[in-house]
Amino acid sequence: MKVYTLDLSFLDIPQAIAAFLVEAGDTHILIETGPYSTIRQLEGSLQALGKSAAKLDAVLVTHIHLDHAGAAWYFAQKGIPVYMHPIGAPHMADPSKLLQSAQRIYGDQMERLWGTLKPIPEACLHTVSHGEELHIGNCRIKAWHTPGHAIHHVAWQIEDHLFTGDVAGVRIGGSLVVPPCPPPDIDVEAWDQSIEILRRQAPGQLLLTHFGAYTDVLPHLQELQERLHAWADWMRPHAETGRPAQEIVPLFQDFVHSQLRAAGLNEQQIARYEAANPSFMSVAGLLRYWKKKFEKQKTENQ
Template identity: 55%
Template sequence: MFNIHTLDLNFLENQEAIASYLIETSEGPILIETGPYSTFKNLQDKLKEYGYKPEDVQHVFITHIHLDHAGAAWKFAEFGAKVYLHPFGERHMADPTKLMASAKQIYKEDMDRLWGDMKSIPTNLLHATAHEEIITIGDTEIKAWHTPGHANHHIAWQIGDNLFTGDVAGVKIENGPVVAPCPPPDINLEKWQASIDLIREISPSNLYLTHFGAVSDIESHLIALEKDLYETADIIKGYIDQGLSLPEMEDLFINHVDNALRALNLTEEMLKQYDAANPPFMSVAGLLRYWQKKLN
């Protein structure tokens, strides 16, 4: 039996938008996902509720290097923590200059409010983890599954029959729908489908989503994810076929998502949660890039 604690980072003062997972082992706590540095104080407070300080966490596992998942990893590294990640993400965590410059192009003056700072992590504290590699921390084994599709540098981490899926298993908040987050630059439907099929092969009892929480009805969840992924891709393909500009696509898709969520009678609070966890305009950019690569 594993002590898994879901830490709500209250991103942008939204509940259940970004989670970090605290797992207690015989050699101390480990953390899966750190969230952005902008929520580090919230994470610190949540750790304190379980009797821990950030410096007690000496092993950090990130599913991928996007800022909402790994933006605060450097702070734990300052306390000597080892950070486990996909080999493709290693150089960006050792030198986040390009990562942050790319994010700044998208978020501009909103960077600090959304994500906060990101500093380099010494290479000796970065562990590039191979596919199916098992990391043993005390009495706990953590297995890495490379799961591209959302990002080429994506890993799902398995502990027992629990799978911590980052974004590859989508976003689902409370009783809301399952949606596929599709930000640039690595969206690939074929790789994503292979990763979904791999999750089926692993056959976990629980999925732990970064956005947000535990899911036990695995097959229904994955079917809903596939449906949203392909429907969203088809919508963006339709915009391309119409010759629309990126701003036109964004306006149309944001309106589409808002109408679809409101049709499900989601509360205004849940609409804000979904927007914080999965901004619709990002999926337009990500799938536009996917189709441009595929069609050219």
């Protein structure tokens, strides 16, 4: 089996978003599609390997966020089956709510960042249960439901390769591991459980959409878990006081960027992390996490 990491050059920034081509004999599977805004780069990368987008055997996406699955419809239109979590599938069949949510966040930058999103015919949509094993050509693939970053998240395992989407964090150039925490599904406790699921598989490699393959699996996951809790703890007092998100964003950016600078990253490298994992999104996600947690605690105490 061969695995190719395809750099999608998102916003002309290297190592921000990856897709992966798995080749097992005459079987070819694409894991992650990136946004439709990078489809030409993805097609060019496939062609450079002597492959055709139209001749893939399957597309697997870890979750339906646009930087991971925004171009999945393009492959479905070619008749290629697309596999995902059952909670995500209805939003790919009818992406209107997904588009509305993204439009609220990104406004007039929507097209530049993500491009077009079209419905996927239900005949091309396939869902997987937790622990299910798929047999696609010469590949056997295990699906692991791994919420925490997104409730509809799947990590895909082929042999000792674990394609982790966002549940194993963001790490660029072997530097810091950071947790992407956008709304609406951030759940620290569920994420802890998902990290333990990853550990139990004892993979030889974690393949991150943001960005690339890492073999120091246990230290990587430990760092992710510690930083996830550190970021959530940093946000808690701001959530308790009800401080507006727009006031918190620059403070949180300073907090995150100081960690990256302390690790030796320059401003260009920090910009890569921001492209892959915008700080302002983690503010919104972590504030929502604490709000839901406080509401649950209040209800339980009544």
